[in-house]
Amino acid sequence: MHAPPGSLPPRPDIVNGKVLRRVLHDAQPAVRAAVAAQLVRGELVVLELSAVQAARLCGVGPGIVGKMLGRSPRRRTDAELDHLVEHVGPDRLMAALDRATTPVTN
Numbered sequence: 001m002h003a004p005p006g007s008l009p010p011r012p013d014i015v016n017g018k019v020l021r022r023v024l025h026d027a028q029p030a031v032r033a034a035v036a037a038q039l040v041r042g043e044l045v046v047l048e049l050s051a052v053q054a055a056r057l058c059g060v061g062p063g064i065v066g067k068m069l070g071r072s073p074r075r076r077t078d079a080e081l082d083h084l085v086e087h088v089g090p091d092r093l094m095a096a097l098d099r100a101t102t103p104v105t106n
C-alpha cells in the first residue's frame with residue numbers, strides 16, 4: 001500500500017506493550033498473523049514494551065534487560081519460592097544451594 005505521489009502516507013496505529021499483550025492474549029493464529037503483518041508493513045507501531053517483551057524480542061533474558069535499565073532484581077515471594085521447590089524438588093534445590101555456597105579453594 002503506497003501513498004499517491006505528493007501525499008503523506010497514512011499514520012500508523014500506535015499501541016504500547018500492555019495493549020499488544022491484551023490484543024494477542026488468547027488470540028487465534030490468524031489474528032496474531034494479521035497483527036504481525038501490520039507490524040511488518042508499518043501500519044502498527046509498538047512503543048513502551050515491557051522488559052520481558054523486549055527481552056523476548058531480542059532473545060535475551062529479562063533479568064539482563066532490567067540490569068541494563070538500572071533496575072535491581074525483584075525479590076521473589078514465598079509463594080513463588082514454594083512453587084519452585086515443588087517444580088524442581090527439594091533435593092535438587094538443596095544441591096544447587098550447596099554448589100552456590102561452597103567456598104572456592106585455590
